[in-house]
Amino acid sequence: MTVRISPRLVVVFLAACVVGAFGGLFGVGGGILFVPLLVLGFGFGQHRAQGTTLVALVPPTGLLAFVNYARAGQVDWRVGLLLMPGVFLGGIAGARLALRLAPRPMRVLFAALVFLAGLFEVYASWLR
Amino acid sequence: MTAGVVEVLLLGLAAGLLVGLMGVGGGIIVVPLLVHVLGFAQHLAQGTSLFLLLPPIGLGALREYWKTGDVDLPAGIACAAGALAGGYGGSLVALWLPARHLKALFGIFLVAAAILLLRQVLARPDATGDPEPGGESGS
Numbered sequence: 001m002t003v004r005i006s007p008r009l010v011v012v013f014l015a016a017c018v019v020g021a022f023g024g025l026f027g028v029g030g031g032i033l034f035v036p037l038l039v040l041g042f043g044f045g046q047h048r049a050q051g052t053t054l055v056a057l058v059p060p061t062g063l064l065a066f067v068n069y070a071r072a073g074q075v076d077w078r079v080g081l082l083l084m085p086g087v088f089l090g091g092i093a094g095a096r097l098a099l100r101l102a103p104r105p106m107r108v109l110f111a112a113l114v115f116l117a118g119l120f121e122v123y124a125s126w127l128r
Numbered sequence: 129m130t131a132g133v134v135e136v137l138l139l140g141l142a143a144g145l146l147v148g149l150m151g152v153g154g155g156i157i158v159v160p161l162l163v164h165v166l167g168f169a170q171h172l173a174q175g176t177s178l179f180l181l182l183p184p185i186g187l188g189a190l191r192e193y194w195k196t197g198d199v200d201l202p203a204g205i206a207c208a209a210g211a212l213a214g215g216y217g218g219s220l221v222a223l224w225l226p227a228r229h230l231k232a233l234f235g236i237f238l239v240a241a242a243i244l245l246l247r248q249v250l251a252r253p254d255a256t257g258d259p260e261p262g263g264e265s266g267s
Contacts, residue, residue: 012203016214017214018210020213021217023211023215032156033241048200051194052151053153055208056153056204056207060181060183061181061208062155066182069219072171074175075175079176083136084140085137086138087144088144088187088188089141090142090143090146090147091144092144092191093144093145096148098148098150099196107245108249111242114238115239118234118235118241
């Protein structure tokens, strides 16, 4: 397939730079930000946004951020390694479940996760 | 920090379910889990989360979405490139910043995004809304 560099792709790239900065700042991969970005900013359907976001997670996009944390000694290697197989297998099961859901409940479920994650961040930073 | 092996394996499985279900990277789930279930300090949790995300752990989930055609490859690659560049800058800032207020702002941002996402579906109760999985051809 040929990948044409359309203006839309450039805008997606620039938006992803900003999102990536947030990812590095909070130690998240950025997926929770990419899905709303694609849905609200670029009119993607919910499932397509989720599938596309998973592409962004295949290359080690957090590598440079990770190097900074590793240098600072802020990595628990054992726990990180132990988490990997579960996340991989759980991911397959979760994706199968997602693709059985109709778009509306999928969207509501995703919004609920983002909402709870947001509330949690506020609670953990200011109210505790 | 001596978390049990089984405990950590199960935590990974739970986080993975959400990764596939929501198409998110896992960090948003793994960091709170590490902090509040295993008692990690914030920076250690974030560094471990980034370590966890180095191998393509979402590849199995991606394959499922790929089968139904719910993937826009060029847009995904653009997101990946942006995340790589942005992540470097963000992590440098994070390591010297007392992130308390920024994290709360991040939380408020997430809540706002959730409301926008919900409003979009609730505003058109009779509309079909998003296409069914696999129902959308190339954009």
